[in-house]
Amino acid sequence: MSLADSRPRPVVPARGRPRSEAVERAIVEGVVKLLEEGVPLAELSIERVARTAGVGKATIYRRWSGKEELFVDVVRAAEPPDPVLPGTSLRDDLVAMLESLRQRGLVSRSSAILHNVYAQMKSSPRIWAAYHANVIAPRRVMAMEVLRRARDNGEIRPDVDLELANDMFVGPMLVRTIMRPDADLPDDLAERIVDTVLEGLRPVSSTASSH
CATH class of the missing domain: 1.10.10.60 (Homeodomain-like)
Known part of the structure; x- marks a missing residue:
C-alpha cells in the first residue's frame, strides 16, 4: 500500500x-x-x-x-482518521482509541513510504514538533478527558494517577506497533489491553474487600 x-x-x-x-x-x-x-x-x-x-x-x-504544517496534514491524511468515541462507557471509549492506534500500526507496516516518513519526521525537530502539536497532543488531551470523566463517574478509583493510567493503556499498543514491528496485532488486542489494565484500576467492591 x-x-x-x-x-x-x-x-x-x-x-x-x-x-x-x-x-x-x-x-x-x-x-x-x-x-x-x-x-x-x-x-x-x-x-x-x-x-x-x-x-x-x-x-x-x-x-x-x-512546509511543516503542509507535511503534517499530508501525513495525517494518510493515517486512519481519529476515532469517534462512542461515549457509552470508559471501556468502549478506550477500546476505540486503542483500536485507532492499532490501525495506524497496520497502515505504517504495510506502507514502506509511510514508515520511512515517520522515521524522517523524528529526525526533523520542526516537523516532529508540528506533528506532535497538531496530532499527538490533541489525542492525549482526548484520552485524559475520557479518564477524568471516568474518575468523576466512579468507573476508576479516585486515587488513580490519570497521566500514568493513560500511559498504561497506550504504552502496550505503542510497544507492539512501534518498538516490536514483528509483533502480532490481533483484532482483539485493544480489548485485551483495556480489560487487563481496567482490572487494576476499577474500584474494589465492598463485598470483595471484606473477604
Whole structure:
C-alpha cells in the first residue's frame, strides 16, 4: 500500500480565502509524488512542491503557513482518521482509541513510504514538533478527558494517577506497533489491553474487600 493509496481527502484548518478542493488535492498529491520518488524531507521545499503540483507558492501559503504544517496534514491524511468515541462507557471509549492506534500500526507496516516518513519526521525537530502539536497532543488531551470523566463517574478509583493510567493503556499498543514491528496485532488486542489494565484500576467492591 502506498501513501497515496491509503489516504483519504486531507482535512486542514480553515484560513485565508475560499479554497478549491481540487487545488488542495493537487498540492497534497504533489507532496506524495515527491515522497514516492524518494525525495528526503530536508529537500521537500515549498518551491519544489509548487512546481510539482503546478501551482504558485502563494497558493500553498494561502492554505498552509509553511512546509511543516503542509507535511503534517499530508501525513495525517494518510493515517486512519481519529476515532469517534462512542461515549457509552470508559471501556468502549478506550477500546476505540486503542483500536485507532492499532490501525495506524497496520497502515505504517504495510506502507514502506509511510514508515520511512515517520522515521524522517523524528529526525526533523520542526516537523516532529508540528506533528506532535497538531496530532499527538490533541489525542492525549482526548484520552485524559475520557479518564477524568471516568474518575468523576466512579468507573476508576479516585486515587488513580490519570497521566500514568493513560500511559498504561497506550504504552502496550505503542510497544507492539512501534518498538516490536514483528509483533502480532490481533483484532482483539485493544480489548485485551483495556480489560487487563481496567482490572487494576476499577474500584474494589465492598463485598470483595471484606473477604
